[in-house]
Amino acid sequence: MTKAEIFEFFRRLAELDPDPRTELDYGNTYQLLVAVVLSAQATDVGVNKATRGLFAEVKTPQAMLDLGEAGLKQHIKTIGLFNAKAKNVIALSEILVREHGGEVPADRDALVELPGVGRKTANVVMNSAFGAETFAVDTHIFRVGNRTGLAPGKTPLAVEKQLEKKVPAPFRVGAHHWLILHGRYICKARTPECWRCPVADLCRYKPKTLAPKAKKAAA
Structure with a gap:
């Protein structure tokens, strides 16, 4: 063209x-990050169904750690690859708490360092949460x-x-x-x-x- x-x-x-937006439901930047990680090889509709109850309960990385991997799995077991995704979400939540003060960094390189976060996921978060041209x-x-x-x-x-x-x-x-x-x-x-x-x-x-x-x- x-x-x-x-x-x-x-x-x-x-x-x-x-005003185009992602079709994933989320209430804050951390929930967006989790939703995008869960959406790999899954539909947005399926992810939204699974996260409706999860996000009512979990709004921060620390709250996710308090829920624990087993508790997270109960919420997301309808999503494909939920076992691996649960491990990644717990691991990335630990890193956010330990290294980023519980906040999602507005930096693509830092995001890609998180478990389960590839370049595509990082680009979605940078764009949808921080308005970056990604x-x-x-x-x-x-x-x-x-x-x-x-x-x-x-x-x-x-x-x-x-x-x-x-x-x-x-x-x-x-x-x-x-x-x-x-x-x-x-x-x-x-x-x-x-x-x-x-x-x-x-x-x-x-x-x-x-x-x-x-x-x-x-x-």
Whole structure:
């Protein structure tokens, strides 16, 4: 995509959703961090169901340590890989209490040092909690970046670097949310819903899918 096309791409997404946010439920930065760690290979809907009771009880790293690993598992046992995630959440909570005064650091390098926190998770927290211009490349953003021609790359990091270079200033904070939501609800993995896509004319994806009724008529 050209610079003008990229600007128009985000302008349209921003017009439709001026204040994009993560679909994970949380009440503070620590709860956001926990929710994002739990969301790996799980749906936001599933995580929100599991954390509803947990976050009513636990609002700080110390409260999580007081709950303990066994107690945490009871809350999150419906989430995939819950045993490993519980260990990571307890371990990162210990580090936050011991090394950061119980606060989540506003620093990506420090976040990545925490158990269970990779670059993507750190980018989400930096963006959603601290308003940083970071791009958390999940499967949706990786797909949308490559399929549309917006930010092609062979790895998530390559796509992230493309986005860092190409996304224009007015849209940098909201960009990863718009792309995730676009990939989740319109530019779907198996069958992108091109017929209702607001940026279809800017997209480099050639075999545009027709609306269900149009498909039947064509057949």
